[in-house]
Amino acid sequence: xxxxxxxxxxxxxxxxxxxxxxxxxxxxxxxxxxxxxxxxxxxxxxxxxxxxxxxxxxxxxxxxxxxxxxxxxxxxxxxxxxxxxxxxxxxxxxxxxxxxxxxxxxxxxxxxxxxxxxxxxxxxxxxxxxxxxxxxxxxxxxxxxxxxxxxxxxxxxxxxxxxxxxxxxxxxxxxxxxxxxxxxxxxxxxxxxxxxxxxxxxxxxxxxxxxxxxxxxxxxxxxxxxxxxxxxxxxxxxxxxxxxxxxxxxxxxxxxxxxxx
Numbered sequence: 001x002x003x004x005x006x007x008x009x010x011x012x013x014x015x016x017x018x019x020x021x022x023x024x025x026x027x028x029x030x031x032x033x034x035x036x037x038x039x040x041x042x043x044x045x046x047x048x049x050x051x052x053x054x055x056x057x058x059x060x061x062x063x064x065x066x067x068x069x070x071x072x073x074x075x076x077x078x079x080x081x082x083x084x085x086x087x088x089x090x091x092x093x094x095x096x097x098x099x100x101x102x103x104x105x106x107x108x109x110x111x112x113x114x115x116x117x118x119x120x121x122x123x124x125x126x127x128x129x130x131x132x133x134x135x136x137x138x139x140x141x142x143x144x145x146x147x148x149x150x151x152x153x154x155x156x157x158x159x160x161x162x163x164x165x166x167x168x169x170x171x172x173x174x175x176x177x178x179x180x181x182x183x184x185x186x187x188x189x190x191x192x193x194x195x196x197x198x199x200x201x202x203x204x205x206x207x208x209x210x211x212x213x214x215x216x217x218x219x220x221x222x223x224x225x226x227x228x229x230x231x232x233x234x235x236x237x238x239x240x241x242x243x244x245x246x247x248x249x250x251x252x253x254x255x256x257x258x259x260x261x
Contacts, residue, residue: 002017003048006061007030007114008028008112009024009027009086009111009113009114010040010109011026011111012110012246013025013108014125016031017089018166018167019162019163019165019239020091020162020163021168022089022106023088024087024090024106025085025087026088026089026114029127032083032084034079034084036074036079036081039077039078039147039148040076040141041075041076041119041120042074042117042118043073043074043076043086044071044073044074045072045073045113046112046114047069047070047072048063048068048069049069049098056115060113061116074088075089075138075140075144076205077140077144081131083258087142089139089140091136094246097247097248121141122144122236125153127208127235128204128206128207129153129154129203130154130155130208131156131157131209132146132155132156132210133156133159133197133213134158135186135193135214135217135241136166137214137242138213138241139161139168142159142212143168146172146173149176152175154173154178154203155203157170158179158193159178159179159185160180160183160193160196161181163182165182169181185228186244187214187242188244190214190220191217193217193221197224209235210237211225211236211238212241213240214241214243214244215243215244215251215258216243221238224235225238238257243255247261
């Protein structure tokens with residue numbers, strides 16, 4: 001049996017974008033065949049449990065063998081084919097798990113294992129108008145969506161962030177109205193995003209709706225767009241990126257049950 005080794009990539013740059021978000025740039029030979037144009041897709045990143053910084057491949061092999069690792073999906077913010085570098089934006093939490101702790105400490109030379117990318121998660125650019133909503137974990141994907149929209153696109157983006165300083169410049173079409181919501185305790189006020197979305201005036205025509213956020217908030221938003229606004233299945237993308245009070249494994253279980261129902 002041929003042994004499959006983890007695909008390791010290396011931190012080339014680590015920049016704090018805002019108080020609660022850090023951009024990690026990654027490079028290495030395993031990104032040589034990485035496809036272009038997959039912004040908004042996800043890659044699966046594998047982090048070491050504990051505080052060790054694993055640089056040597058042999059150390060990673062031991063971690064995989066002992067299953068002393070944690071794997072999570074993260075959005076492709078940008079891939080530069082010319083330099084072979086991949087950008088991933090990490091939300092930083094006061095009480096972060098293995099991924100957040102790794103990102104907070106990451107510096108050039110550190111290594112991480114990856115797989116992917118998966119399919120892109122983009123709105124239909126041919127829709128009459130657009131509605132995007134999400135919390136800070138979805139900000140990289142929302143930004144990637146807005147940046148690829150036609151110049152004449154119109155609609156809304158409602159984004160929940162942790163602080164006023166977490167606002168970012170996004171290259172969105174002029175016709176997209178961006179609203180920023182401040183929630184200092186993400187997950188605690190799960191109605192904040194829903195309430196803000198309800199206040200947005202509805203437009204005529206067929207919309208393309210894109211939603212990603214905490215699990216409970218996502219379910220409320222999905223119900224609103226499906227049942228109250230009659231948005232069709234092909235025009236609605238709704239996904240949860242985390243669940244308040246739950247581990248990543250627990251979130252995966254409830255997410256799978258929700259998708260199967």
